[in-house]
Amino acid sequence: MAVGPTSAAGNDVGTVEEASYTRLCETKAILTVNGQFPGPTLYAREKDTIWVKVHNNGRYNITIHWHGVKQPRNPWSDGPEYITQCPIQPGDSFTYKVIFSFEVGTLWWHAHNDWMRATVHGAIVLHPRKAKYLPFSPPDQEVPIIFSEWWREDVMEVLQEFVTSGGAPRVSDAYTINGQPGDLYPCSSQETFKLNVTYGKRYLLRMVNAVMNEILFFKIANHSLTVVAIDGSYTKPLTTDYVVIAPGQTMECLLEAKQVGGGRYYMAARAYQTGNIGFDNTTTTAIIQYDGDSNSSTTPLFPLLPDFNDTTMAYEFLGSLKSLKPHLFPLNRYDTRIISTVSLNTIPCQNNSCAGPNGTRLAASMNNISFQIPTVVDILEAYYYSINGVFGTQFPTAPPLYYNFTGTDFPAFLLTPNRATEVRVIEYGLITELVFQGTRMVVGLDHPMHLHGYSFYIVGWGFGNFDENTDPLNYNLVDPPLRNTVMVPVGGWAAIRFRAVNPGVWFLHCHFERHLTWGMDTTFIVKDGNKTKERMLPPPRYMPRC
Structure with a gap:
């Protein structure tokens, strides 16, 4: 992985760098990994060990955290700055030894210093060692859904302003799905993420909330979701028409393409926020379109999301999630x-x-x-x-x-x-x-x-x-x-x-x-x-x- 300023077309695995991106009608340089936003997905199997060499070609220090990876006995590669390591300075490299244990499903990696994770992040996909251990029928397609944010300013300038003022930070200008704000924002119609589906097929949505400061409600118009995994572990299947996902959390949901007449449908996410504090109150969207409707000019149907402060709906969902596997240790006592x-x-x-x-x-x-x-x-x-x-x-x-x-x-x-x-x-x-x-x-x-x-x-x-x-x-x-x-x-x-x-x-x-x-x-x-x-x-x- 490479972190630093280069062309967005760069694909040197492991380089942190700056790349130019256009969002909300403006082009600016952001810190990326291999010129990608979100960064590349890492694939491995349960109990694998991988080595990831990170080159820092950027202007700032950097560290990488492998979120949800236990790293058994190996905090040296966990990543938080000045907790388990000193940062990788501009021009330097460090090879992380990433040790997986019993995690399966979707996790993620992100920068863990200053506010670098705003743009330096990506998914980790861990397949079970044996396919027969998958507790649900294999999907026809797997699709990453990574929620993030976009600021018109350099996020390091936002951080500096925030720390200097002593108050709350400036909120983002947009949320994104797979790097795109969606067509509710200006200048974003052409690049809105679109998922083409075929009637009767099943899709596994691998969701990551990489947003900096907001919990999200997420929903798809006229479709239900079946939650099958959270934070790298399988759950008892939960069918729902909306989900709640906090920063740091991951979730896997099965989507069945069941609309007989086909059509186009929005998937949408917006903040769940309580308390009298400013937040980005915009909504990010992507589009599901059935075969034969990809060139349709019809407006997609929009889902009815919960109110931004609906605590009851947030915790009704969270309280319904249940583990699937046997306990890792006795739960009827604590020391x-x-x-x-x-x-x-x-x-x-x-x-x-x-x-x-x-x-x-x-x-x-x-x-x-x-x-x-x-x-x-x-x-x-x-x-x-x-x-x-x-x-x-x-x-x-x-x-x-x-x-x-x-x-x-x-x-x-x-x-x-x-x-x-x-x-x-x-x-x-x-x-x-x-x-x-x-x-x-x-x-x-x-x-x-x-x-x-x-x-x-x-x-x-x-x-x-x-x-x-x-x-x-x-x-x-x-x-x-x-x-x-x-x-x-x-x-x-x-x-x-x-x-x-x-x-x-x-x-x-x-x-x-x-x-x-x-x-x-x-x-x-x-x-x-x-x-x-x-x-x-x-x-x-x-x-x-x-």
């Missing part, structure tokens, strides 16, 4: 529990001149700690070589104060978080329950929380304050969904369980880029076990230099 608030906060600004509330600077936190990412030595290197002063190990297992988290009144001292680099060390093998508790400080929002190095079971969620005595009685311990990114509902909580059997340094963060930038993140360090295969692998010979 340790961590309860963490996820909050927006404010910090003082010189002369009250920032764009946050009352002239403050916006921030975010977990358990009232706004995580500060190191800038000189990454946490993994510091941990492996016992370098002092890079991070602390006092990330708390409970909030600093219990109060009505989902109410509008809260202790004033919690509004300003502690700014620190605190991680949590977990003993090898422990079944860990992690409860995310949303709050309404500054504003209440949903939060898509992603844990690197693991898939986890979402055993419970609800609205209001988590009650550790009563809420676990209603957990789903039979067939909870297995995911790597969980949506914490606005004014509510979500509980996940995982078994700490992947030693290493693993990032935990909100997958809204603005919240990650503000500090809604931390890091888990899972200690080595006693056996050789329970210990972290040694570092590769040439890690990127700081």
